[in-house]
Amino acid sequence: MANGRVILGRLAGLRPWGIGRARHVEPGAALFRGIRLRLTLWYSGVLAVALIASGLVLYFGLQDLTLSPVKEYLRAQADFHEREWLRTPPHICGQPGGRPPPPARFQATLPVYVACFDLEGNLLNSMALPPGGASTPPEAFLQSPLLAKTLQDGTSDDVIDAGDDLGPVYRVAIIVRDPGFGSPLGVVQVGRSIAALADTLQLVRSLLLFLAVLATLGAMAGGLFLANRALEPARWAFVRQQAFIADASHQLRTPLTVLRASADVLLRHRDRFDPADAELLEDIVGETVHMDRLSTNLLALARLDAGRPHLEYEVIDLAALATGIVRRVSMLAAEKNLTLREEYGDGAVLVGDQHAVEQAALILVENAIKYTPHGGTVTLRTMTADGHVSLVVEDTGVGVPPEYQRRLGQRFYRGDPEQSRETEGAGLGLAIASGIAEAHGGSVRIANTGPRGARATLTLAVGGPKR
Secondary structure, eight states: OHHHHHHHHHHTTSOTTOSTTTSOOOTTHHHHHHHHHHHHHHHHHHHHHHHHHHHHHHHHHHHHHHHHHHHHHHHHHHHHHHHHHHHSTTTOTTOOTTOOOOOOSSOOOSOEEEEEEOTTSOEEEEEEEOSSSOOOOOHHHHSSOSHHHHHHHSEEEEEEEOOTTTOEEEEEEEEEEOTTTOOEEEEEEEEEEOHHHHHHHHHHHHHHHHHHHHHHHHHHHHHHHHHHHHHHHHHHHHHHHHHHHHHHHHHHHHHHHHHHHHHHHHHTTGGGSOHHHHHHHHHHHHHHHHHHHHHHHHHHHHHHHTTOOOOOEEEEEHHHHHHHHHHHHHHHHHHTTOEEEEEOOTTOEEEEEHHHHHHHHHHHHHHHHHTSOTTOEEEEEEEEETTEEEEEEEEOSOOOOHHHHTTTTSTTOOSOHHHHTTSOOOSOHHHHHHHHHHHTTOEEEEEEOSSSOEEEEEEEETTOSOO
């Protein structure tokens, strides 16, 4: 038999006697890996948000500080040309009369462009005031004037792209009104290139973005290190807890077995005891069985958590395994007058541990019987799809309320308290079944089939878990 298992294991491309001994997986490794990742992401996310907010405040503050002198200078230019328009008969824009424009608070080495429009948006006049020579405003400066917004608000400003030669141009426009009647005469629009300032802001923006990315990456590395250091005591406590549970469960099995055997021997001579004493012995046997099952389940969970389930791989016919389970639970189903149906497909064969798969399947079938009322039906069927085989267990029982479904599979959780009081168990069965399924590259899914009844699906990889 051992040689046969070795041959089957080699044919399946797996190590004989399971992968549990091929490599050691620290207990709770997946749990703490997820916690480390979440802590790192939260830390990095908070830092990234803080950096982005600080960068935006810094950038827009710098932009406002840089462009404010330009805006003030252009507004002064617009006011100057407004006065010149009203002072020079017959009130035509662009006739400065030889007076110099107002000086700038900064070194103004770029030309200032001036244009005047009537109320219909027609260009009346345009000119440029370069410090060292004459030039004309660019075409982009004269197109799409700020007339409508200026007539509505009294003043307006924007930034346009004047092409590769000038780059962005900052424009300011104000409305010109007749001093006697207050009626609008037109709009004065001035502007100048801010290409150098835009390049500086672009450099600052790129630098801030680079520093934010660099700081975020550094925060992720530091957060991962700090999270690992912070979780170190909890990780070792979890390891010691799992070791204690495994050792305690293993050590409890021997005295429980002896206690049960002693009580069974005494019950063989129950006629020598008072009927009340015999009932106490029966209670002792029942509680011993319950404690033995609980310790066995805890030991199985501890081994699954430790990544050492001691699996012995062989070829399993899932239909034959299900038939054996039906035979084992037939007496339990007969007590509740339940009908057991079998609908098996062809080819439901996998490589796995016979005992573990049988234990997981038995848990699902026993749960179906447990929560199906008298006269109900429990159906077992097998399916094959996409490299996986599945054992589906359907019942006509009470189903699972939606508020309890998301917690199914949690340890010591038994769902509806009202139903739990009517059934035996410690709430570990589904956790064990899920662990066995994951060890075989599969999963356990539970869903309602309608107003009444539930469907439990045990899915397993045909070739066993991926190494």
